[in-house]
Amino acid sequence: MIGVGGSGSSLRAWIISIGSELLVGRVVNTNASWLARRLTFMGFTVDRIIVVPDVVSDIVEEVKRGLGRVRLIVSTGGLGPTHDDVTMEAMAVAIGKPLVLNREAELLLREFYSKKGLPLTRERLKMAYMPEGCRALRNPVGSAPGCAVTHNETILIMLPGVPEEMEAMFESEVTAILSPITPQVAIVECYSQIKGVPEASIAPLLRELSKRHLNAYIKSHPKGYILEKPVIEIRVLVAGSVGEEALSSAKQILEHIISEAVKLGGSSDVEVGCQTTG
Amino acid sequence: MIGVGGSGSSLRAWIISIGSELLVGRVVNTNASWLARRLTFMGFTVDRIIVVPDVVSDIVEEVKRGLGRVRLIVSTGGLGPTHDDVTMEAMAVAIGKPLVLNREAELLLREFYSKKGLPLTRERLKMAYMPEGCRALRNPVGSAPGCAVTHNETILIMLPGVPEEMEAMFESEVTAILSPITPQVAIVECYSQIKGVPEASIAPLLRELSKRHLNAYIKSHPKGYILEKPVIEIRVLVAGSVGEEALSSAKQILEHIISEAVKLGGSSDVEVGCQTTG
Numbered sequence: 001m002i003g004v005g006g007s008g009s010s011l012r013a014w015i016i017s018i019g020s021e022l023l024v025g026r027v028v029n030t031n032a033s034w035l036a037r038r039l040t041f042m043g044f045t046v047d048r049i050i051v052v053p054d055v056v057s058d059i060v061e062e063v064k065r066g067l068g069r070v071r072l073i074v075s076t077g078g079l080g081p082t083h084d085d086v087t088m089e090a091m092a093v094a095i096g097k098p099l100v101l102n103r104e105a106e107l108l109l110r111e112f113y114s115k116k117g118l119p120l121t122r123e124r125l126k127m128a129y130m131p132e133g134c135r136a137l138r139n140p141v142g143s144a145p146g147c148a149v150t151h152n153e154t155i156l157i158m159l160p161g162v163p164e165e166m167e168a169m170f171e172s173e174v175t176a177i178l179s180p181i182t183p184q185v186a187i188v189e190c191y192s193q194i195k196g197v198p199e200a201s202i203a204p205l206l207r208e209l210s211k212r213h214l215n216a217y218i219k220s221h222p223k224g225y226i227l228e229k230p231v232i233e234i235r236v237l238v239a240g241s242v243g244e245e246a247l248s249s250a251k252q253i254l255e256h257i258i259s260e261a262v263k264l265g266g267s268s269d270v271e272v273g274c275q276t277t278g
Numbered sequence: 279m280i281g282v283g284g285s286g287s288s289l290r291a292w293i294i295s296i297g298s299e300l301l302v303g304r305v306v307n308t309n310a311s312w313l314a315r316r317l318t319f320m321g322f323t324v325d326r327i328i329v330v331p332d333v334v335s336d337i338v339e340e341v342k343r344g345l346g347r348v349r350l351i352v353s354t355g356g357l358g359p360t361h362d363d364v365t366m367e368a369m370a371v372a373i374g375k376p377l378v379l380n381r382e383a384e385l386l387l388r389e390f391y392s393k394k395g396l397p398l399t400r401e402r403l404k405m406a407y408m409p410e411g412c413r414a415l416r417n418p419v420g421s422a423p424g425c426a427v428t429h430n431e432t433i434l435i436m437l438p439g440v441p442e443e444m445e446a447m448f449e450s451e452v453t454a455i456l457s458p459i460t461p462q463v464a465i466v467e468c469y470s471q472i473k474g475v476p477e478a479s480i481a482p483l484l485r486e487l488s489k490r491h492l493n494a495y496i497k498s499h500p501k502g503y504i505l506e507k508p509v510i511e512i513r514v515l516v517a518g519s520v521g522e523e524a525l526s527s528a529k530q531i532l533e534h535i536i537s538e539a540v541k542l543g544g545s546s547d548v549e550v551g552c553q554t555t556g
Binding site: 017020021022023024025026027028029030032033034035036037038039040046047048049050051052053058082084210211214215217 | 295298299300301302303304305306307308310311312313314315316317318324325326327328329330331336360362488489492493495
Protein backbone atom coordinates (compact mmCIF):
# COMPACT_ATOMS: atom_id res chain seq x y z
CA MET A 1 0.00 0.00 0.00
CA ILE A 2 1.18 3.47 -0.73
CA GLY A 3 -0.19 6.86 0.18
CA VAL A 4 -0.03 8.49 3.56
CA GLY A 5 2.56 6.32 5.17
CA GLY A 6 3.74 8.77 7.82
CA SER A 7 7.30 9.86 8.16
CA GLY A 8 8.53 6.32 7.52
CA SER A 9 8.24 6.81 3.77
CA SER A 10 11.40 7.71 1.89
CA LEU A 11 9.37 9.51 -0.76
CA ARG A 12 8.26 12.47 1.28
CA ALA A 13 7.13 15.60 -0.54
CA TRP A 14 6.24 19.17 0.33
CA ILE A 15 4.05 21.51 -1.61
CA ILE A 16 4.85 25.21 -1.31
CA SER A 17 2.17 27.53 -2.64
CA ILE A 18 3.39 31.05 -3.31
CA GLY A 19 0.96 33.93 -3.52
CA SER A 20 -0.54 36.62 -1.33
CA GLU A 21 -3.94 36.11 -2.96
CA LEU A 22 -4.09 32.76 -1.13
CA LEU A 23 -3.28 34.39 2.22
CA VAL A 24 -6.06 36.97 2.00
CA GLY A 25 -8.52 34.21 1.13
CA ARG A 26 -9.37 35.49 -2.30
CA VAL A 27 -8.29 32.28 -3.98
CA VAL A 28 -8.94 28.76 -2.70
CA ASN A 29 -5.81 26.63 -2.97
CA THR A 30 -7.09 24.02 -5.42
CA ASN A 31 -3.57 23.71 -6.89
CA ALA A 32 -2.33 22.21 -3.63
CA SER A 33 -5.10 19.63 -3.42
CA TRP A 34 -4.68 18.70 -7.09
CA LEU A 35 -0.94 18.21 -6.58
CA ALA A 36 -1.40 16.40 -3.26
CA ARG A 37 -3.74 13.92 -4.86
CA ARG A 38 -1.55 13.47 -7.93
CA LEU A 39 1.64 13.01 -5.88
CA THR A 40 -0.06 10.62 -3.44
CA PHE A 41 -1.15 8.44 -6.32
CA MET A 42 2.41 8.45 -7.65
CA GLY A 43 3.66 7.05 -4.35
CA PHE A 44 4.72 10.20 -2.48
CA THR A 45 3.75 11.02 1.07
CA VAL A 46 2.91 14.71 1.14
CA ASP A 47 3.47 15.86 4.69
CA ARG A 48 3.32 19.62 4.34
CA ILE A 49 1.43 22.12 2.26
CA ILE A 50 2.77 25.57 3.05
CA VAL A 51 1.35 28.81 1.72
CA VAL A 52 3.76 31.76 1.75
CA PRO A 53 3.48 35.34 0.52
CA ASP A 54 5.37 36.68 -2.53
CA VAL A 55 8.29 37.63 -0.28
CA VAL A 56 11.79 36.28 -0.93
CA SER A 57 12.75 35.75 2.72
CA ASP A 58 9.55 33.84 3.49
CA ILE A 59 9.97 31.54 0.49
CA VAL A 60 13.65 30.97 1.30
CA GLU A 61 12.82 30.07 4.90
CA GLU A 62 10.34 27.37 3.95
CA VAL A 63 12.32 25.90 1.05
CA LYS A 64 15.44 25.65 3.20
CA ARG A 65 13.49 23.75 5.85
CA GLY A 66 12.51 21.18 3.26
CA LEU A 67 15.88 20.77 1.53
CA GLY A 68 17.59 17.50 2.45
CA ARG A 69 14.58 16.58 4.56
CA VAL A 70 12.16 15.58 1.82
CA ARG A 71 12.78 14.01 -1.58
CA LEU A 72 10.60 16.48 -3.46
CA ILE A 73 9.47 20.09 -3.14
CA VAL A 74 6.93 21.36 -5.64
CA SER A 75 6.17 25.05 -5.69
CA THR A 76 3.38 26.83 -7.51
CA GLY A 77 3.10 30.50 -8.38
CA GLY A 78 5.33 33.52 -8.70
CA LEU A 79 6.84 32.76 -12.13
CA GLY A 80 5.29 35.63 -14.07
CA PRO A 81 6.85 38.79 -15.52
CA THR A 82 5.88 41.28 -12.81
CA HIS A 83 8.08 42.53 -9.98
CA ASP A 84 6.15 40.58 -7.34
CA ASP A 85 6.91 37.28 -9.07
CA VAL A 86 9.94 36.37 -7.00
CA THR A 87 9.93 32.55 -6.90
CA MET A 88 13.02 32.01 -9.10
CA GLU A 89 15.00 34.62 -7.17
CA ALA A 90 14.02 33.02 -3.85
CA MET A 91 14.81 29.48 -5.02
CA ALA A 92 18.25 30.61 -6.17
CA VAL A 93 18.94 32.05 -2.71
CA ALA A 94 17.57 28.92 -0.99
CA ILE A 95 19.89 26.56 -2.89
CA GLY A 96 22.84 28.98 -2.96
CA LYS A 97 23.03 29.34 -6.74
CA PRO A 98 23.13 32.50 -8.85
CA LEU A 99 20.09 33.56 -10.85
CA VAL A 100 21.14 33.25 -14.51
CA LEU A 101 19.58 33.57 -17.93
CA ASN A 102 18.46 30.05 -18.82
CA ARG A 103 18.96 29.48 -22.57
CA GLU A 104 16.30 26.77 -22.88
CA ALA A 105 13.79 29.00 -21.11
CA GLU A 106 14.75 31.91 -23.35
CA LEU A 107 14.12 29.74 -26.44
CA LEU A 108 10.74 28.64 -25.08
CA LEU A 109 9.77 32.28 -24.53
CA ARG A 110 11.02 33.36 -27.98
CA GLU A 111 8.95 30.61 -29.55
CA PHE A 112 5.86 31.47 -27.49
CA TYR A 113 5.91 35.20 -28.23
CA SER A 114 6.91 34.93 -31.89
CA LYS A 115 3.92 32.61 -32.48
CA LYS A 116 1.76 35.34 -30.96
CA GLY A 117 3.50 38.03 -33.00
CA LEU A 118 4.58 39.78 -29.82
CA PRO A 119 8.04 41.11 -28.95
CA LEU A 120 10.14 39.47 -26.22
CA THR A 121 10.35 42.52 -23.98
CA ARG A 122 12.67 42.83 -20.99
CA GLU A 123 9.76 42.10 -18.64
CA ARG A 124 8.96 38.92 -20.54
CA LEU A 125 12.60 37.86 -20.72
CA LYS A 126 12.67 38.11 -16.91
CA MET A 127 10.80 34.76 -16.91
CA ALA A 128 13.92 33.07 -18.35
CA TYR A 129 16.09 33.97 -15.34
CA MET A 130 16.36 30.86 -13.18
CA PRO A 131 18.67 29.35 -10.57
CA GLU A 132 21.82 27.99 -12.22
CA GLY A 133 21.38 24.31 -13.09
CA CYS A 134 17.65 24.51 -13.80
CA ARG A 135 16.14 22.33 -16.44
CA ALA A 136 13.53 24.59 -18.05
CA LEU A 137 10.02 23.12 -18.26
CA ARG A 138 7.85 23.99 -21.25
CA ASN A 139 4.52 25.61 -20.46
CA PRO A 140 2.03 23.99 -22.85
CA VAL A 141 -0.68 26.52 -22.06
CA GLY A 142 0.86 29.87 -21.13
CA SER A 143 4.09 31.80 -21.20
CA ALA A 144 6.08 31.26 -17.98
CA PRO A 145 8.40 28.22 -18.13
CA GLY A 146 8.92 26.13 -15.00
CA CYS A 147 12.15 24.74 -13.58
CA ALA A 148 13.39 21.43 -12.21
CA VAL A 149 16.64 21.33 -10.26
CA THR A 150 18.13 18.87 -7.78
CA HIS A 151 19.89 20.05 -4.62
CA ASN A 152 21.22 17.71 -1.92
CA GLU A 153 18.93 14.78 -2.78
CA THR A 154 15.90 17.03 -2.98
CA ILE A 155 14.23 17.58 -6.32
CA LEU A 156 12.84 21.09 -6.60
CA ILE A 157 10.09 21.70 -9.14
CA MET A 158 8.75 25.20 -9.78
CA LEU A 159 5.38 25.37 -11.53
CA PRO A 160 3.19 28.31 -12.52
CA GLY A 161 0.23 29.33 -10.38
CA VAL A 162 -2.47 29.34 -13.05
CA PRO A 163 -4.19 25.97 -12.52
CA GLU A 164 -4.45 24.97 -16.20
CA GLU A 165 -0.78 25.82 -16.77
CA MET A 166 0.33 24.04 -13.60
CA GLU A 167 -1.62 20.87 -14.40
CA ALA A 168 -0.53 20.76 -18.05
CA MET A 169 3.13 21.28 -17.14
CA PHE A 170 2.93 18.63 -14.45
CA GLU A 171 1.50 16.04 -16.83
CA SER A 172 3.74 16.82 -19.80
CA GLU A 173 7.04 17.46 -18.02
CA VAL A 174 7.05 16.55 -14.34
CA THR A 175 5.70 12.99 -14.40
CA ALA A 176 8.63 11.95 -16.63
CA ILE A 177 11.14 13.56 -14.24
CA LEU A 178 9.63 11.80 -11.23
CA SER A 179 8.92 8.37 -12.72
CA PRO A 180 12.50 7.03 -12.20
CA ILE A 181 12.15 7.54 -8.43
CA THR A 182 8.51 6.55 -7.94
CA PRO A 183 7.30 2.99 -7.53
CA GLN A 184 5.13 1.31 -10.12
CA VAL A 185 1.67 2.11 -8.92
CA ALA A 186 -1.50 0.31 -9.86
CA ILE A 187 -4.81 2.09 -9.58
CA VAL A 188 -7.88 -0.06 -9.14
CA GLU A 189 -11.45 1.15 -9.33
CA CYS A 190 -14.38 -0.98 -8.22
CA TYR A 191 -18.01 0.04 -8.58
CA SER A 192 -21.51 -1.13 -7.90
CA GLN A 193 -24.99 0.21 -7.17
CA ILE A 194 -27.12 0.29 -4.06
CA LYS A 195 -30.89 0.54 -4.17
CA GLY A 196 -33.28 1.64 -1.44
CA VAL A 197 -30.94 3.58 0.85
CA PRO A 198 -30.83 7.39 0.72
CA GLU A 199 -27.35 8.84 0.14
CA ALA A 200 -27.49 10.70 3.47
CA SER A 201 -27.93 7.42 5.35
CA ILE A 202 -24.84 5.88 3.83
CA ALA A 203 -22.71 9.06 4.01
CA PRO A 204 -21.43 8.63 7.60
CA LEU A 205 -20.17 5.13 6.76
CA LEU A 206 -18.40 6.39 3.63
CA ARG A 207 -16.78 9.19 5.60
CA GLU A 208 -15.58 6.78 8.27
CA LEU A 209 -14.18 4.38 5.67
CA SER A 210 -12.47 7.26 3.86
CA LYS A 211 -10.77 8.26 7.06
CA ARG A 212 -9.71 4.69 7.79
CA HIS A 213 -8.41 3.92 4.28
CA LEU A 214 -6.34 6.95 3.34
CA ASN A 215 -5.17 5.44 0.06
CA ALA A 216 -8.76 4.91 -1.09
CA TYR A 217 -11.17 7.34 -2.69
CA ILE A 218 -14.77 6.47 -1.97
CA LYS A 219 -17.46 8.29 -3.87
CA SER A 220 -21.22 8.04 -4.12
CA HIS A 221 -23.33 9.38 -6.96
CA PRO A 222 -27.14 9.47 -6.80
CA LYS A 223 -28.47 7.89 -10.01
CA GLY A 224 -32.14 8.67 -9.63
CA TYR A 225 -35.00 6.38 -8.59
CA ILE A 226 -36.23 2.93 -9.63
CA LEU A 227 -39.79 2.15 -8.45
CA GLU A 228 -39.52 5.08 -6.01
CA LYS A 229 -36.35 3.64 -4.47
CA PRO A 230 -33.19 5.78 -4.59
CA VAL A 231 -30.29 4.32 -6.56
CA ILE A 232 -26.73 5.26 -5.64
CA GLU A 233 -23.62 4.37 -7.55
CA ILE A 234 -20.61 3.67 -5.34
CA ARG A 235 -17.07 3.89 -6.67
CA VAL A 236 -13.99 2.88 -4.69
CA LEU A 237 -10.58 3.78 -6.05
CA VAL A 238 -7.45 2.35 -4.45
CA ALA A 239 -3.81 2.95 -5.36
CA GLY A 240 -1.23 0.35 -4.44
CA SER A 241 2.28 -0.71 -5.28
CA VAL A 242 1.01 -4.27 -5.61
CA GLY A 243 -1.90 -4.55 -8.03
CA GLU A 244 -3.51 -7.59 -6.37
CA GLU A 245 -3.44 -5.93 -2.95
CA ALA A 246 -5.06 -2.79 -4.30
CA LEU A 247 -7.70 -4.89 -6.05
CA SER A 248 -8.54 -6.94 -2.99
CA SER A 249 -8.62 -3.82 -0.83
CA ALA A 250 -10.98 -1.97 -3.19
CA LYS A 251 -13.27 -5.02 -3.44
CA GLN A 252 -13.29 -5.50 0.31
CA ILE A 253 -14.22 -1.87 0.99
CA LEU A 254 -17.00 -1.96 -1.60
CA GLU A 255 -18.40 -5.26 -0.32
CA HIS A 256 -18.37 -3.87 3.21
CA ILE A 257 -20.38 -0.86 2.04
CA ILE A 258 -22.89 -3.10 0.30
CA SER A 259 -23.33 -5.33 3.33
CA GLU A 260 -23.92 -2.27 5.53
CA ALA A 261 -26.41 -0.94 3.00
CA VAL A 262 -28.29 -4.25 3.18
CA LYS A 263 -28.48 -3.86 6.98
CA LEU A 264 -30.05 -0.44 6.37
CA GLY A 265 -32.77 -2.06 4.24
CA GLY A 266 -31.10 -1.64 0.86
CA SER A 267 -30.16 -4.07 -1.85
CA SER A 268 -27.64 -4.36 -4.67
CA ASP A 269 -28.59 -6.04 -7.96
CA VAL A 270 -25.47 -4.95 -9.80
CA GLU A 271 -22.40 -7.15 -9.62
CA VAL A 272 -19.18 -5.55 -8.37
CA GLY A 273 -17.04 -4.54 -11.33
CA CYS A 274 -13.38 -3.61 -11.13
CA GLN A 275 -10.79 -2.22 -13.48
CA THR A 276 -7.06 -1.75 -13.06
CA THR A 277 -4.83 0.87 -14.68
CA GLY A 278 -1.17 1.84 -14.42
CA MET B 279 -5.45 50.56 4.90
CA ILE B 280 -5.31 47.15 6.43
CA GLY B 281 -4.85 43.71 4.94
CA VAL B 282 -1.65 42.29 3.58
CA GLY B 283 0.80 44.69 5.08
CA GLY B 284 3.87 42.46 4.95
CA SER B 285 5.91 41.63 7.99
CA GLY B 286 5.61 45.20 9.24
CA SER B 287 2.21 44.45 10.71
CA SER B 288 2.06 43.66 14.40
CA LEU B 289 -1.08 41.60 13.89
CA ARG B 290 0.43 38.67 12.09
CA ALA B 291 -1.48 35.40 12.05
CA TRP B 292 -0.85 31.82 11.00
CA ILE B 293 -3.43 29.23 10.04
CA ILE B 294 -2.53 25.62 10.77
CA SER B 295 -4.77 23.07 9.10
CA ILE B 296 -4.56 19.63 10.64
CA GLY B 297 -5.67 16.56 8.71
CA SER B 298 -4.22 13.88 6.49
CA GLU B 299 -7.26 14.08 4.19
CA LEU B 300 -5.93 17.49 3.07
CA LEU B 301 -2.48 16.06 2.33
CA VAL B 302 -3.77 13.30 0.08
CA GLY B 303 -5.85 15.84 -1.82
CA ARG B 304 -9.21 14.37 -0.95
CA VAL B 305 -10.42 17.57 0.65
CA VAL B 306 -9.80 21.08 -0.68
CA ASN B 307 -8.76 23.42 2.14
CA THR B 308 -11.70 25.81 2.03
CA ASN B 309 -11.43 26.30 5.81
CA ALA B 310 -8.08 28.03 5.35
CA SER B 311 -9.34 30.41 2.69
CA TRP B 312 -12.46 31.21 4.71
CA LEU B 313 -10.34 31.97 7.78
CA ALA B 314 -7.73 33.88 5.76
CA ARG B 315 -10.40 36.12 4.32
CA ARG B 316 -12.14 36.60 7.66
CA LEU B 317 -8.90 37.38 9.53
CA THR B 318 -7.68 39.74 6.80
CA PHE B 319 -10.89 41.71 7.08
CA MET B 320 -10.44 41.89 10.86
CA GLY B 321 -7.04 43.51 10.37
CA PHE B 322 -4.68 40.53 10.58
CA THR B 323 -1.92 39.79 8.11
CA VAL B 324 -1.99 36.06 7.49
CA ASP B 325 1.50 35.11 6.40
CA ARG B 326 1.39 31.33 6.59
CA ILE B 327 -1.15 28.62 5.97
CA ILE B 328 0.41 25.30 6.94
CA VAL B 329 -1.19 21.93 6.43
CA VAL B 330 0.14 19.15 8.67
CA PRO B 331 -0.83 15.51 9.15
CA ASP B 332 -2.57 14.18 12.29
CA VAL B 333 0.82 13.55 13.89
CA VAL B 334 1.75 15.10 17.24
CA SER B 335 5.40 15.85 16.37
CA ASP B 336 4.46 17.57 13.10
CA ILE B 337 1.85 19.75 14.76
CA VAL B 338 4.20 20.62 17.62
CA GLU B 339 6.96 21.61 15.20
CA GLU B 340 4.78 24.08 13.32
CA VAL B 341 3.03 25.56 16.35
CA LYS B 342 6.34 26.12 18.12
CA ARG B 343 7.67 28.00 15.09
CA GLY B 344 4.73 30.38 15.30
CA LEU B 345 4.71 30.94 19.07
CA GLY B 346 6.09 34.35 20.01
CA ARG B 347 6.51 35.16 16.34
CA VAL B 348 2.91 35.85 15.43
CA ARG B 349 0.07 37.32 17.46
CA LEU B 350 -2.43 34.62 16.52
CA ILE B 351 -2.40 30.97 15.51
CA VAL B 352 -5.69 29.42 14.45
CA SER B 353 -5.81 25.68 13.95
CA THR B 354 -8.59 23.65 12.40
CA GLY B 355 -9.23 19.93 12.70
CA GLY B 356 -8.28 17.06 14.95
CA LEU B 357 -10.69 17.78 17.83
CA GLY B 358 -12.90 14.73 17.48
CA PRO B 359 -13.26 11.63 19.65
CA THR B 360 -11.11 9.19 17.65
CA HIS B 361 -7.52 8.23 18.34
CA ASP B 362 -6.20 10.15 15.33
CA ASP B 363 -7.62 13.42 16.68
CA VAL B 364 -4.45 14.63 18.38
CA THR B 365 -4.65 18.42 18.16
CA MET B 366 -5.22 19.08 21.89
CA GLU B 367 -2.43 16.71 22.87
CA ALA B 368 -0.04 18.37 20.41
CA MET B 369 -0.97 21.90 21.49
CA ALA B 370 -0.33 20.97 25.11
CA VAL B 371 3.15 19.74 24.19
CA ALA B 372 3.82 22.84 22.08
CA ILE B 373 3.04 25.26 24.91
CA GLY B 374 4.50 23.06 27.65
CA LYS B 375 1.27 22.53 29.56
CA PRO B 376 -0.33 19.31 30.75
CA LEU B 377 -3.44 17.94 29.04
CA VAL B 378 -6.22 18.18 31.63
CA LEU B 379 -9.95 17.60 31.85
CA ASN B 380 -11.49 21.00 31.12
CA ARG B 381 -14.61 21.45 33.28
CA GLU B 382 -16.30 23.94 30.92
CA ALA B 383 -15.72 21.62 28.00
CA GLU B 384 -17.07 18.70 29.98
CA LEU B 385 -20.23 20.67 30.75
CA LEU B 386 -20.65 21.60 27.09
CA LEU B 387 -20.36 17.94 26.12
CA ARG B 388 -22.77 16.79 28.86
CA GLU B 389 -25.30 19.32 27.64
CA PHE B 390 -24.81 18.34 23.97
CA TYR B 391 -25.19 14.60 24.51
CA SER B 392 -28.01 14.78 27.05
CA LYS B 393 -30.04 16.85 24.57
CA LYS B 394 -29.48 14.06 22.07
CA GLY B 395 -30.30 11.40 24.67
CA LEU B 396 -26.88 9.85 24.23
CA PRO B 397 -24.43 8.82 26.96
CA LEU B 398 -21.18 10.70 27.52
CA THR B 399 -18.87 7.78 26.79
CA ARG B 400 -15.17 7.76 27.49
CA GLU B 401 -14.44 8.40 23.80
CA ARG B 402 -16.72 11.43 23.83
CA LEU B 403 -15.30 12.73 27.10
CA LYS B 404 -11.86 12.66 25.41
CA MET B 405 -12.95 15.84 23.63
CA ALA B 406 -12.92 17.69 26.98
CA TYR B 407 -9.21 17.08 27.56
CA MET B 408 -7.39 20.28 26.69
CA PRO B 409 -4.14 22.06 27.47
CA GLU B 410 -4.24 23.57 30.97
CA GLY B 411 -5.48 27.17 30.81
CA CYS B 412 -7.80 26.68 27.85
CA ARG B 413 -10.99 28.63 27.63
CA ALA B 414 -13.44 26.13 26.14
CA LEU B 415 -15.34 27.36 23.09
CA ARG B 416 -18.92 26.21 22.56
CA ASN B 417 -19.62 24.38 19.31
CA PRO B 418 -22.99 25.73 18.15
CA VAL B 419 -23.36 23.05 15.47
CA GLY B 420 -21.58 19.86 16.55
CA SER B 421 -20.04 18.17 19.54
CA ALA B 422 -16.32 18.98 19.80
CA PRO B 423 -15.59 22.15 21.81
CA GLY B 424 -12.74 24.41 20.73
CA CYS B 425 -10.10 26.06 22.89
CA ALA B 426 -8.55 29.51 23.21
CA VAL B 427 -5.36 29.93 25.19
CA THR B 428 -2.64 32.59 25.28
CA HIS B 429 1.03 31.69 25.44
CA ASN B 430 3.88 34.22 25.26
CA GLU B 431 1.86 36.95 23.53
CA THR B 432 0.47 34.48 21.01
CA ILE B 433 -3.23 33.67 21.09
CA LEU B 434 -3.86 30.06 20.11
CA ILE B 435 -7.32 29.14 18.88
CA MET B 436 -8.26 25.55 18.12
CA LEU B 437 -11.33 25.07 15.95
CA PRO B 438 -13.03 21.94 14.58
CA GLY B 439 -12.39 20.82 11.01
CA VAL B 440 -15.99 20.51 9.85
CA PRO B 441 -16.54 23.77 7.94
CA GLU B 442 -19.99 24.58 9.37
CA GLU B 443 -18.76 23.98 12.91
CA MET B 444 -15.58 25.95 12.36
CA GLU B 445 -17.40 28.94 10.88
CA ALA B 446 -20.13 28.97 13.52
CA MET B 447 -17.62 28.74 16.37
CA PHE B 448 -15.52 31.49 14.84
CA GLU B 449 -18.48 33.86 14.57
CA SER B 450 -20.02 33.11 17.95
CA GLU B 451 -16.89 32.78 20.09
CA VAL B 452 -13.68 33.85 18.37
CA THR B 453 -14.61 37.29 17.04
CA ALA B 454 -15.32 38.44 20.63
CA ILE B 455 -11.95 37.12 21.83
CA LEU B 456 -10.08 38.90 19.03
CA SER B 457 -11.98 42.19 18.95
CA PRO B 458 -9.98 43.82 21.81
CA ILE B 459 -6.77 43.46 19.80
CA THR B 460 -8.06 44.20 16.30
CA PRO B 461 -8.54 47.70 14.90
CA GLN B 462 -11.95 49.08 14.13
CA VAL B 463 -12.46 48.09 10.54
CA ALA B 464 -14.91 49.60 8.10
CA ILE B 465 -16.02 47.58 5.10
CA VAL B 466 -17.22 49.51 2.09
CA GLU B 467 -18.89 48.02 -0.94
CA CYS B 468 -19.41 49.98 -4.16
CA TYR B 469 -21.28 48.64 -7.17
CA SER B 470 -22.34 49.57 -10.65
CA GLN B 471 -23.12 48.02 -14.02
CA ILE B 472 -21.31 47.95 -17.33
CA LYS B 473 -23.08 47.40 -20.65
CA GLY B 474 -21.61 46.29 -23.96
CA VAL B 475 -18.35 44.70 -22.83
CA PRO B 476 -18.07 40.91 -22.51
CA GLU B 477 -16.91 39.70 -19.09
CA ALA B 478 -13.85 38.03 -20.67
CA SER B 479 -12.66 41.38 -22.02
CA ILE B 480 -12.78 43.07 -18.66
CA ALA B 481 -11.39 40.09 -16.71
CA PRO B 482 -7.65 40.83 -17.21
CA LEU B 483 -8.15 44.35 -15.83
CA LEU B 484 -10.03 43.04 -12.80
CA ARG B 485 -7.30 40.49 -12.15
CA GLU B 486 -4.62 43.14 -12.37
CA LEU B 487 -6.50 45.49 -10.05
CA SER B 488 -7.10 42.64 -7.59
CA LYS B 489 -3.41 41.96 -7.50
CA ARG B 490 -2.58 45.63 -7.03
CA HIS B 491 -5.18 46.30 -4.30
CA LEU B 492 -4.83 43.37 -1.91
CA ASN B 493 -7.34 44.79 0.56
CA ALA B 494 -10.02 44.97 -2.14
CA TYR B 495 -12.34 42.27 -3.47
CA ILE B 496 -13.38 42.90 -7.03
CA LYS B 497 -16.11 40.76 -8.48
CA SER B 498 -18.03 40.70 -11.72
CA HIS B 499 -21.39 39.02 -12.26
CA PRO B 500 -22.93 38.65 -15.73
CA LYS B 501 -26.53 39.92 -15.52
CA GLY B 502 -27.75 38.85 -18.94
CA TYR B 503 -28.30 40.98 -22.04
CA ILE B 504 -30.07 44.24 -22.83
CA LEU B 505 -30.70 44.80 -26.57
CA GLU B 506 -28.11 42.09 -27.31
CA LYS B 507 -25.49 43.87 -25.24
CA PRO B 508 -23.99 41.99 -22.27
CA VAL B 509 -24.58 43.55 -18.86
CA ILE B 510 -22.09 42.95 -16.06
CA GLU B 511 -22.48 43.95 -12.47
CA ILE B 512 -19.23 45.04 -10.81
CA ARG B 513 -18.80 45.00 -7.04
CA VAL B 514 -15.75 46.38 -5.25
CA LEU B 515 -15.35 45.65 -1.56
CA VAL B 516 -12.64 47.43 0.44
CA ALA B 517 -11.73 47.08 4.11
CA GLY B 518 -9.97 49.91 5.87
CA SER B 519 -9.24 51.19 9.33
CA VAL B 520 -10.43 54.62 8.20
CA GLY B 521 -13.92 54.50 6.71
CA GLU B 522 -13.45 57.50 4.39
CA GLU B 523 -10.25 56.07 2.96
CA ALA B 524 -11.89 52.73 2.27
CA LEU B 525 -14.82 54.51 0.64
CA SER B 526 -12.67 56.67 -1.59
CA SER B 527 -10.51 53.70 -2.52
CA ALA B 528 -13.50 51.52 -3.46
CA LYS B 529 -15.02 54.36 -5.50
CA GLN B 530 -11.75 55.06 -7.24
CA ILE B 531 -11.24 51.43 -8.24
CA LEU B 532 -14.79 51.12 -9.53
CA GLU B 533 -14.58 54.38 -11.49
CA HIS B 534 -11.31 53.22 -13.00
CA ILE B 535 -12.97 49.99 -14.13
CA ILE B 536 -15.85 51.93 -15.67
CA SER B 537 -13.54 54.30 -17.55
CA GLU B 538 -11.57 51.35 -18.92
CA ALA B 539 -14.83 49.66 -19.96
CA VAL B 540 -15.81 52.84 -21.84
CA LYS B 541 -12.48 52.66 -23.71
CA LEU B 542 -13.41 49.12 -24.70
CA GLY B 543 -16.66 50.39 -26.22
CA GLY B 544 -18.89 49.87 -23.20
CA SER B 545 -21.09 52.21 -21.22
CA SER B 546 -22.51 52.52 -17.72
CA ASP B 547 -26.01 53.88 -17.14
CA VAL B 548 -26.16 52.96 -13.48
CA GLU B 549 -24.80 55.39 -10.91
CA VAL B 550 -22.11 54.13 -8.55
CA GLY B 551 -23.69 53.11 -5.25
CA CYS B 552 -21.77 52.48 -2.05
CA GLN B 553 -22.56 51.16 1.39
CA THR B 554 -20.47 51.02 4.54
CA THR B 555 -20.66 48.49 7.36
CA GLY B 556 -18.67 47.80 10.51
